[in-house]
Amino acid sequence: MLVLVLCVVVIASAVVANVGAAMADFTRSNFALANSIKVGVPSSWLPALGILKVAGAAGLLLGQLGVRYIGVAAAIGLVLFFLGAIGVHLRAHEHHHIITTVGYFLLAAAALIATIVR
Template identity: 50%
Template sequence: MFIAYAVVAGLLALVLAASATFTLQRNPAITENMVKVGVPDSWLPRLAALKAAGAIGLLTGLWLTPLGIAAAVGVTLYFLGAIVFHLRAKDYALAPAAVLLLIAAAALILRAAA
């Protein structure tokens, strides 16, 4: 189970780090989507920080189990919130958030089981 967690957490951390970077750089693909679902522009730095913290926590969780579990819970809640924002805005293009939610939940289950 640990190797499975390491692979899932590593890939998810990579995606989160890239997304945090693009969010901080105000990449048009990210900002257009955020505006479409009603996320205020002032939230972007905080959301990027949450993604970066999730990535760091998932990787640190390779050595510190409680931190890995906490990070996986946080990332799962982050993407659950993203789905809620999409649904509130009646934007049903939520496949990326749903896939990342499932991957984060898998990381949580794998870390708890390892």
């Protein structure tokens, strides 16, 4: 029972975090714009990146609602997305905000584990 609750909390946290990050992309928040400039990603890509984050969050929710393979696929997609983002930060030698990206990656990895265990 405790494991189930922990899995739900981890997945819900990943959903909320990714929706929040997507909203920052959609609204072109100062943080999202500044970060994209620092890592060399065109600001015109922000809406597409936001869509990917929302798609991952929606997939995690579908996984919670019983479509397990969608949840697993979404979690894998988010893990790969944030691995790519870490690579972009490293390529740009941007180490100040990489910790945030690593946090999102770890949350996505935890959601993947929770989705599989659940």
